[in-house]
Amino acid sequence: MTKAQPSDSELWKLIQLDNNKAFDLLFNRYWSAVYTTSFTYLKDQEACTELVHDIFLNIWxxxxxxxxxxxxxxxxxxxxxxxxxxxKRGKLNPIVLVDEYDALPDSSYVVNQGEEKIRYQEMENSIELVLAKLPKKCKEIFMLSRFDNLSNQEIADKLGISKRTVENQITIALKALRISIKAILYSIIFFNI
Structure with missing residues (x-):
């Protein structure tokens, strides 16, 4: 007997609770429909793929x-x-065949923006995961420091702890983030070449 698939509304409630698996299910359920709808008008595989990713990235x-x-x-x-x-923007770039790629102006600055968005999102998700794994007080101190821009003394005063404790907790958080970011960069450099 097969397990019943969750409804869209059930998946959406889980997604709003930051459930990645629910998001993956929803993406797998609808990406081809979004792609087909856009391809009907654009007739451009790359543009349609980017459009699908942009829509789902925006949802997330x-x-x-x-x-x-x-x-x-x-x-x-x-x-x-x-x-x-x-x-309307005329953003569909026609494919241009060139004999000499190196002769193109500013060819070193060509960037795949869709890929960059995905890498940025992966980095952001990884940082969120690292922060979620930190002890509660460590995470709170780090968030006050980096997101609320409070000084170490202001955090210490607000939480009723010593400035040295604040510094130690920020150091622990930064160490965890450095390890995570190194792993992400390694995977980007060596697996996405």
């Missing part, structure tokens, strides 16, 4: 503020809107 980033009642309708509307924006 705004999961706490988005109000979605019907995912099918939301994604259809979002893909049509993105297609419209691409066509």
């Amino acid at each position: 980033r705004n999961r706490h503020s988005l109000e979605v009642t019907s995912f099918k309708n939301y994604l259809t509307t979002a893909s049509r809107y993105q297609v419209y924006k691409l066509i």
Whole structure:
């Protein structure tokens, strides 16, 4: 007997609670529909793939503020809107065949923006995971320092602890983040070449 698949609304509630697996299920359920809808208008595989990733990346980033009642309708509307924006801006870059790639101006500055967005999101997710694994007080101190821009003395006063404790906790958090970031950079450099 097969297990019943969760509904879109059940998945959305889990996604709003930062559940990556629920997001993966939703992505796998709808990415081809979004791709097909956009391909109908654009006839460009790369642009459609980037469009799909942008839509789902936007959903993940705004999961706490988005109000979605019907995912099918939301994604259809979002893909049509993105297609419209691409066509209006003329962002579809025609493929140009060149004999001498090195002769192209500024060829060293060509960047795949979709790939960069994905790498940034991976880095952001990894940082969130590292912060989530920190002890509660360590995480709180780090967040006050780095996100609320409080000085070590201000944090110490606010939490009723010594300035030295604040410094130690920030050092622990930074060490954990450095290890995580090194691992991410290693995987980007050696596996995404």
